Amino acid sequence: MSVFTPVDRSQLEAFLAAFELGSLIDFRGIEGGSENSNFFVDCTGGSFVLTLVERGPADELEFFVALLECLHQANLPVPYAIADRHGQTLHRLENRPALMQPRLTGRHVQAPEPQHCAAVGRMLAQLHQVTSTCGLERSSDRGMQWMADEAERYRQGALPMESELLDDAFEALRRVRQLEPGLPRAVLHADLFRDNVMFEGHRLTGIIDFYNAASGPTLYDVAICANDWCLDAEHRLDPLRTSALLEAYAGERPFTAEEAACWPAMLRVAALRFWLSRSLAAQAHADQPGVLVKDPMHFMQILQAHRHVSVRLPRAA
Structure with missing residues (x-):
């Protein structure tokens, strides 16, 4: 499991309180990443992905948010950043830049045709x-x-x-x-x-x-x-x-x-x-x-x- 920065339930619940995503049901670290810490987060309002950005300057995150929003507006299937109650998309958790995004459907293909x-x-x-x-x-x-x-x-x-x-x-x-x-x-x-x-x-x-x-x-x-x-x-x-x-x-x-x-x-x-x-x-x-x-x-x-x-x-x- 590639989780560089662990998060406990109480920390995550406090973080989610800023969003309109409902109550936390469950969460777990995502296997397979090699640069950031990622978690599946299930709430009463849906399924999401929490990313803690581990590498790169934090001031460049606005670029990534803008890029994903541009692709989302073009109807491409990407995980755009979700805004909290105050319209803010960039947050911090465990002293790391943090983003909440919708969890996309589907699975990875290991033997592509x-x-x-x-x-x-x-x-x-x-x-x-x-x-x-x-x-x-x-x-x-x-x-x-x-x-x-x-x-x-x-x-x-x-x-x-x-x-x-x-x-x-x-x-x-x-x-x-x-x-x-x-x-x-x-x-x-x-x-x-x-x-x-x-x-x-x-x-x-x-x-x-x-x-x-x-x-x-x-x-x-x-x-x-x-x-x-x-x-x-x-x-x-x-x-x-x-x-x-x-x-x-x-x-x-x-x-x-x-x-x-x-x-x-x-x-x-x-x-x-x-x-x-x-x-x-x-x-x-x-x-x-x-x-x-x-x-x-x-x-x-x-x-x-x-x-x-x-x-x-x-x-x-």
């Missing part, structure tokens, strides 16, 4: 359509420069095979930064893994966990998705699922020729980002009970497999 991948691609394109014109901007604290700096630090203690992969990743990063000014941009989810999407059957019912959202090239978001939703047992792109995701995305937002040229390098950059961030998390929380530590070597293997990319972008303009 092409239909799931198509739904994710379509929804991601719609999200980019909204955020490309919403007027919001945010720089990522784990962007391209962060990757370059962290990769250089990682190299100092790397094994020979890791150093070789980092050399390849540096070249991919150089190419992406060279082509980035010509790529379409929007506010990205930047963490659209299987554990951040909800389904009922093949129908996508929710997108959650926007706390890595930041401005950037939309292709980066697509690459992050493909690196989780579309891989086979050897960490390569599965042609059927990858094509389903890419075709559905392109049906809403056609890819450009510049994006097609950048695609193989962007897949490697997306793998590098999570190799580095998971390595840092593993170092920070290795001996901390109750915290999910995800294997960073998974993304090292993806980076290695992406030296040869066989699935290209469809209908590049």
